[in-house]
Structure formats: C-alpha cells, structure tokens
Amino acid sequence: MNNPRFNIAAVERDTGxxxxxxxxxxxxxxxxxxxxxxxxxxxxxxxxxxxxxxxxRLMDAGHRPGKLLATPTEELNALAPRRPExxxxxxxxxxxxxxxxxxxxIKQHDGAAYxxxxxxxxxxxxxxxxxxxxxxxxxxxxGAAWEEGSVEVFEEHLFTELTKxxxxxxxxxxxxxxxxxxxxxxxxxxxxxxxxxxxxxxxFALEGAECIPLGTQMPLLEIARAAAAHRADIVALSFSVxxxxxxxxxxxxxxxxxxxxxxxxxxxxxxxxxxxxxxGVELLISLERSLVALEAWRRKQM
Amino acid sequence: MNNPRFNIAAVERDTGxxxxxxxxxxxxxxxxxxxxxxxxxxxxxxxxxxxxxxxxRLMDAGHRPGKLLATPTEELNALAPRRPExxxxxxxxxxxxxxxxxxxxIKQHDGAAYxxxxxxxxxxxxxxxxxxxxxxxxxxxxGAAWEEGSVEVFEEHLFTELTKxxxxxxxxxxxxxxxxxxxxxxxxxxxxxxxxxxxxxxxFALEGAECIPLGTQMPLLEIARAAAAHRADIVALSFSVxxxxxxxxxxxxxxxxxxxxxxxxxxxxxxxxxxxxxxGVELLISLERSLVALEAWRRKQM
DNA sequence: TTCTACGTTTTGTCCTGGACAATTAGTTCG
DNA sequence: CGAACTAATTGTCCAGGACAAAACGTAGAA
Numbered sequence: 001m002n003n004p005r006f007n008i009a010a011v012e013r014d015t016g017x018x019x020x021x022x023x024x025x026x027x028x029x030x031x032x033x034x035x036x037x038x039x040x041x042x043x044x045x046x047x048x049x050x051x052x053x054x055x056x057r058l059m060d061a062g063h064r065p066g067k068l069l070a071t072p073t074e075e076l077n078a079l080a081p082r083r084p085e086x087x088x089x090x091x092x093x094x095x096x097x098x099x100x101x102x103x104x105x106i107k108q109h110d111g112a113a114y115x116x117x118x119x120x121x122x123x124x125x126x127x128x129x130x131x132x133x134x135x136x137x138x139x140x141x142x143g144a145a146w147e148e149g150s151v152e153v154f155e156e157h158l159f160t161e162l163t164k165x166x167x168x169x170x171x172x173x174x175x176x177x178x179x180x181x182x183x184x185x186x187x188x189x190x191x192x193x194x195x196x197x198x199x200x201x202x203x204f205a206l207e208g209a210e211c212i213p214l215g216t217q218m219p220l221l222e223i224a225r226a227a228a229a230h231r232a233d234i235v236a237l238s239f240s241v242x243x244x245x246x247x248x249x250x251x252x253x254x255x256x257x258x259x260x261x262x263x264x265x266x267x268x269x270x271x272x273x274x275x276x277x278x279x280g281v282e283l284l285i286s287l288e289r290s291l292v293a294l295e296a297w298r299r300k301q302m
Numbered sequence: 303m304n305n306p307r308f309n310i311a312a313v314e315r316d317t318g319x320x321x322x323x324x325x326x327x328x329x330x331x332x333x334x335x336x337x338x339x340x341x342x343x344x345x346x347x348x349x350x351x352x353x354x355x356x357x358x359r360l361m362d363a364g365h366r367p368g369k370l371l372a373t374p375t376e377e378l379n380a381l382a383p384r385r386p387e388x389x390x391x392x393x394x395x396x397x398x399x400x401x402x403x404x405x406x407x408i409k410q411h412d413g414a415a416y417x418x419x420x421x422x423x424x425x426x427x428x429x430x431x432x433x434x435x436x437x438x439x440x441x442x443x444x445g446a447a448w449e450e451g452s453v454e455v456f457e458e459h460l461f462t463e464l465t466k467x468x469x470x471x472x473x474x475x476x477x478x479x480x481x482x483x484x485x486x487x488x489x490x491x492x493x494x495x496x497x498x499x500x501x502x503x504x505x506f507a508l509e510g511a512e513c514i515p516l517g518t519q520m521p522l523l524e525i526a527r528a529a530a531a532h533r534a535d536i537v538a539l540s541f542s543v544x545x546x547x548x549x550x551x552x553x554x555x556x557x558x559x560x561x562x563x564x565x566x567x568x569x570x571x572x573x574x575x576x577x578x579x580x581x582g583v584e585l586l587i588s589l590e591r592s593l594v595a596l597e598a599w600r601r602k603q604m
Numbered sequence: 605t606t607c608t609a610c611g612t613t614t615t616g617t618c619c620t621g622g623a624c625a626a627t628t629a630g631t632t633c634g
Numbered sequence: 635c636g637a638a639c640t641a642a643t644t645g646t647c648c649a650g651g652a653c654a655a656a657a658c659g660t661a662g663a664a
Contacts, residue, residue: 008647010556013491014521019647020617027650028615039624041647046523046560053521064657066614109531111514112478154516154528157488161517165470172471176414186459189315192494192519212413214456215463217494219316219355221348226456229411246616246656254312258348310618321618322646329621330644341653343618366628368643548627548645 006044008034015052022052029069054149060242061147099138103145106159114159118166127170128206131199132287135163139195143241143270160195167198171205179210181233181297184226186214188237188251196238196269200290204236207294220251224258234264234297236284239271252278266293308346310336317354324354331371356451362544363449401440405447408461416461420468429472430508433501434589437465441497445543445572462497469500473507481512483535483599486528488516490553495542498571502538502592509596522553526560536566536599538586541573554580568595 008019017025022042026032032052034042044052055068105114122130142159145151183204185197194216201211212230227235235255239248248271256265256278268284275283284290310321319327324344328334334354336344346354357370407416424432444461447453485506487499496518503513514532529537537557541550550573558567558580570586577585586592 005556014523018617021615023648023650024616039647049523064614065616109514152527152531153524154520154531157516157520157528158514161515164517165474168467169471169474172467212411212460213463214459215466218456218459220312221316221351222455222459225454226459229454229456254307320646323644325619326645341618366643367645 006046006049008042008044011044011049011052014049015056017052017056025065025069029066031069057147057149099134099141102134102138103141103159106142106155107151109155109158111158111162115162115166118163122166122170127174127202130170131167131202135167135195135199136287139163139199140270160193163195164198167195167202171198171202171211174205179208181294181301182210182212182231183234183236184212184214184223184230184232185236185238186218186223186226187216187239188223188255189217189219191239191243192216193238193240193242193269196240197236199287200236200238200268200284203287203291204294207291209294220255220258223255224260227259227263232263234266235259236266236268236290238269239267241270241273243269243271245271245275248272248275249278252281256280264297266290308348308351310344310346313346313351313354316351317358319354319358327367327371331368333371359449359451401436401443404436404440405443405461408444408457409453411457411460413460413464417464417468420465424468424472429476429504432472433469433504437469437497437501438589441465441501442572462495465497466500469497469504473500473504473513476507481510483596483603484512484514484533485536485538486514486516486525486532486534487538487540488520488525488528489518489540490525490557491519491521493541493545494518495540495544495571498540498542499538501589502540502570502586505589505593506538506596509593511596522557522560525557526562529561529565534565536568537561538568538570538592540571541569543572545571545573547573547577550574550577551580554583558582566599568592 006014008022011017011022012019022032026034032044032048034044034048037043051073054073055065058068059065102114102117105117118134121134125133142151142156146156185201185204187193187197197213197216201213205211212226212232214226218226223235226232237252237255248267252265252267259265261280264282265280266282266284267278268287268290272283273285277283282293284293308316310324313319313324314321324334328336334346334350336346336350339345353375356375357367360370361367404416404419407419420436423436427435444453444458448458487503487506489495489499499515499518503515507513514528514534516528520528525537528534539554539557550569554567554569561567563582566584567582568584568586569580570589570592574585575587579585584595586595
C-alpha cells in the first residue's frame with residue numbers, strides 16, 4: 001500500500017504535464033526534484049505527484065507556474081479561484097440553491113439519488129429548459145468547484161458519467177423522421193469532454209436537426225471524411241474551458257481548410273469564449289447562440 | 303481546402319505516435335521526412351501523416367515498424383491482418399451473417415437503422431444474451447475490420463457512440479434497491495475505451511451488483527480515493543486490445559499497492575488476454591469469466 | 605483616471621544526438 | 635521439435651540549448 005514509484009511517463013499520464021514541462025520546471029524552478037533509479041532516470045515520489053496535480057489545477061484556474069512553484073505547499077490556501085466571481089444574479093437564489101443540492105448529492109457519492117433528482121427535473125422542465133437551466137449551470141458549478149479544489153477527480157467523473165446517461169437517454173426518446181440540417185457533432189483529439197456536445201445535440205435534435213454523434217477525439221482529416229460520408233451540412237465542435245486556448249484558432253483554421261466550403265463549421269463550449277474570430281467558422285459562445293445560429297442557417301437556405 | 307500544415311504536436315495527436323518516436327524514426331529509417339519551417343521546426347505534409355496512420359494501424363495488427371517503413375506505400379496490400387483467423391465455428395453461420403448485417407448498416411452510415419435493429423435484438427434476446435451474443439462479438443468484428451483497414455475511424459466512432467447509448471439505456475432500466483457487492487468501474491489514463499466497461503456493468507448489474515461507473519481515464523491515485531469514498535468491494539478495470547500490453551502489469555501492480563488489501567482488483571477486456579498473472583489481481587479474460595468471478599467473490603464472503 | 609502601445613519576463617515547445625533496457629527475432633544445440 | 639542463447643530491433647529517456655508566443659508591467663495619450 002506504500003511507496004508507488006512513478007516514472008516520468010506515469011507522471012505525465014497522471015498530471016497531464018508533458019515530459020518536456022516536467023524537465024524544464026526541474027531545471028528552472030527546482031521543482032519537482034525526483035529521485036533517480038539505477039540508470040539515472042527520474043523516479044517521482046507520490047507526494048511530489050500530488051503537489052504537481054495541485055499546481056496544475058491552480059494553473060488551470062489562472063495562476064502562473066513560476067509563482068506557484070516558489071510557494072510552499074501551504075499555498076493550498078491560495079485555492080481562491082480568483083475569478084471575479086460574478087454573483088449569480090441571473091437566476092434567483094432558489095435556483096442556485098437547488099443546483100447546490102444536486103451537487104451535494106454527488107459529493108455524498110449518492111449516484112442513485114442524483115439520478116432520481118435529475119430525472120424529476122427533466123420531467124418537470126422538459127428537455128430544452130432542463131439542458132439550459134439545469135445541466136448547463138450545474139456543469140459550470142462543478143467546473144468552478146473543480147477549480148477551487150472542492151471536488152475530487154472521481155466525483156467529477158461520476159457527475160459526468162451520470163449526466164451523460166441522462167442526456168443520452170433523453171435524446172433517445174426524441175422522435176425520428178426526416179430531419180434537417182444534418183449536423184456532425186464531435187471534438188478534436190485531446191478534447192475528451194462530451195457533455196457540451198450532448199447538450200448541443202439535445203437542443204439541435206429538439207429543433208428538428210439530424211444529429212450524427214461521433215463521440216470525441218476525431219483526427220482532423222477524419223472529421224472531413226465523416227462530413228463527406230454523412231453528407232453533413234454542419235460540423236459542430238466542442239471545446240471545454242480546460243482545452244488550451246492557444247491551440248484553438250490554429251485547429252479551426254486547419255479544419256476549415258480540409259473541409260469543403262459548403263459545409264459550415266461551428267465551434268462551441270466554454271473554450272471559445274473571448275476567442276478571436278476565425279474566418280469561415282461560427283463561434284457559439286453560448287447554448288442560446290447555438291439555436292440562433294441554427295435558425296440563421298435555415299433562413300440562409302431559403 | 304489544400305495543404306494543411308501539421309507540426310509535430312499535431313502529428314502526435316492525429317497518429318498517436320509520440321514526438322520521440324517520430325524523431326527517432328526519421329533518424330533511423332528515413333521516414334517521415336518532414337519539411338522545415340523558418341525556425342527549423344518540422345512540418346509534416348498531410349500525405350506523410352496519412353502514411354503514418356496506416357503504419358500505426360498495421361503495427362497495432364502486429365507488424366514491425368522497421369519492415370513497414372522500408373516498404374513503399376503499396377504495402378497497402380499487406381493489409382492482411384495476419385491473425386490466424388480462427389474460423390467462427392463457435393456460432394452458427396446465421397449468427398455471423400446477422401452481425402455482418404449490423405456492421406454493414408454502420409458502413410452505410412445509417413445510424414437510425416442500426417439503432418433500430420439493435421433495439422430489436424435487445425428486446426428479443428434480453429440484456430444478458432444481447433451483451434454476450436450481440437454486442438461483444440460485434441465489437442470484436444468491428445475491431446477486426448479496423449485492423450484490416452476496412453472501417454474508417456469515423457465509422458468506428460459512430461458504432462461506439464451508438465452502442466454506448468444502447469447499453470446505457472438498457473442499464474438505466476434495471477431496477478434499483480439494495481445491491482451488493484459495490485463495484486467501481488473505470489479505466490486507467492490513456493485507456494479511453496468504454497464499451498468493455500459498459501458490457502461488464504450490464505452483466506454485473508443484472509446479477510444484482512451495485513455498479514459505480516466513473517467513466518474512463520482515472521489517475522491511479524484517484525481510483526484508490528474513489529474506492530474508499532464509495533466503500534467499494536471491487537475495482538474493475540478494462541483494457542482494450544489497443545492498450546500497450548507491456549504497461550499493463552506495471553500499472554496493475556502499482557494500483558494494487560495503493561489500494562487497500564480488502565478491495566479486490568479485477569482487470570478485464572481484450573488487453574488482458576495472454577497476460578502473466580499479477581499478484582492480487584484477478585484477470586477476467588472473458589465476460590463469462592467476469593460472472594464466475596462475481597459468484598466466487600460472493601461465496602468467499604459467506 | 606482609463607485606455608492603448610510598447611518593452612520585458614515568463615513559459616511551453618521544439619531541437620539534436622546520445623544512451624540503454626526490454627522486447628523480438630534468429631540461431632544453435634540438446 | 636523445443637530450449638537456451640545471441641543479435642537486432644525499438645521505444646523511451648536524458649541533457650541542455652534555443653526561440654516565439656503569451657502574459658505582464660509600465661509609460662504615455664485621451
């Protein structure tokens with residue numbers, strides 16, 4: 001039960017920090033300082049891996065590595081998510097409290113109760129409002145708690161898994177028939193988050209679009225092939241807030257070049273907020289905007 | 303629409319070959335030979351990326367890189383999956399044909415028809431036989447076709463996504479109540495495949511176990527935490543055939559050391575076939591064996 | 605004061621070329 | 635024909651240098 005030994009590849013897996021970053025941090029900041037095995041290769045004690053995970057989390061929340069790594073581990077208190085915290089004035093306090101209740105079910109690891117509560121909300125609100133007023137804000141809430149460190153990785157996974165099931169189930173009950181436009185939904189490699197895609201799919205399907213869900217992590221060239229094979233009118237991608245922002249414009253531009261001009265390219269999710277425009281790409285900065293875009297697309301076809 | 307430029311990170315993403323491998327292949331075998339940009343950094347033409355994908359696929363099927371990279375691209379014909387191809391004598395020819403029909407629906411990109419056909423089979427067979435006689439062999443069939451190159455990436459994604467939905471939906475309809483044992487289901491980082499987990503979950507849930515599905519790609523230390531938080535009796539992992547076999551024993555051993563001794567550790571999926579025993583880990587080489595293991599666990603508790 | 609333009613620092617990624625251990629293939633011997 | 639051994643193959647790791655893009659901070663303009 002003691003003393004697992006992490007080599008540099010294991011640390012990369014478990015922290016998401018690349019080997020290059022791990023080595024250059026060691027050189028520059030003096031942390032981490034792994035032991036070495038017989039062959040001079042790095043062996044990280046579990047304690048340092050923990051601290052790296054913490055640092056990574058705080059970085060995702062906007063802190064800078066240089067500062068963090070100079071601080072002793074009591075920066076655990078620097079957990080302050082340091083986002084200006086826009087007070088949720090949009091929705092009433094009652095709604096916020098209800099969402100908090102849902103999250104606390106997750107934090108009590110009571111998956112069954114969570115599922116039941118969500119099913120009830122779905123029945124009460126209907127799918128469209130359920131997506132916009134429950135799933136979306138709850139996802140943001142969990143994301144915020146994650147940045148704060150008040151949610152464990154496995155709790156977040158449980159939340160994601162159960163919520164995925166609810167959405168998929170709801171989507172499955174929608175009627176079939178002749179539908180348009182045809183929308184391929186997927187994400188790029190290194191973007192494993194699927195909740196945003198499912199929310200979009202639910203809304204698009206409600207509006208009568210034909211959704212072709214391809215899951216996550218499609219290589220760019222494959223996305224182009226899929227669009228051709230499915231005679232798609234639109235390719236919709238999702239980028240989570242966790243996705244490295246810098247890479248997004250390049251990716252979109254690259255995909256735009258391999259995609260036929262008559263296929264629209266839409267990009268949504270938390271990752272595309274405050275992003276510069278990319279020629280030929282529609283940035284959907286919110287779920288509502290997705291529906292606006294869909295309507296605009298339809299008008300343009302006539 | 304032409305000439306997308308892949309840097310080495312993009313190629314790593316799209317092919318799954320690490321930067322180190324890409325550079326060392328260039329040094330040793332003279333392929334790939336990317337162009338260089340103004341700063342001397344590698345720029346891979348799309349054509350070479352394609353070829354790398356092909357090579358990777360053939361490697362996963364058992365070929366060796368040294369040979370492949372020395373062969374001109376007409377090794378497209380070496381597609382022969384070179385597995386001894388055990389003729390499917392186990393199930394009647396009729397069953398095999400039916401599975402082929404299902405797969406051809408995917409290859410025609412007719413998701414709706416596929417879903418309907420699978421729903422029918424589920425209703426006809428019941429969940430247990432549906433999992434064992436339809437989903438499992440169909441998954442193997444798609445995997446074999448994938449190695450052969452007769453299935454596109456996006457077709458495989460569509461199959462996976464739709465099948466996931468069917469299984470999750472079926473699981474959701476199972477009754478709740480007091481259940482035992484408590485089984486945490488997940489996979490390690492770098493193992494994104496979830497179909498195996500879902501099949502196992504369906505069977506376990508049918509047998510009255512309490513399944514806690516955490517999705518895929520949990521860091522090892524988090525798996526231990528999740529097991530504690532959920533008071534799990536068993537942690538069940540899934541390794542697909544695509545997962546690098548060498549890493550599995552080390553991973554299992556490492557997880558075994560961080561997991562309390564009273565929590566059982568089970569590993570299943572195509573990746574654990576022909577694997578040496580690991581102390582304290584139950585290797586489930588088939589779905590049937592999973593049920594045997596569950597029964598054995600129950601007997602031991604009495 | 606608030607905002608914009610510009611220099612500075614920080615930071616991630618890429619580079620080369622060497623080394624080595626673990627797996628796999630091939631060969632010889634019992 | 636199988637087992638033991640040698641040779642080739644192959645992925646991963648290492649060091650340390652370099653550089654561009656992003657973040658930051660400061661000064662000047664509105």
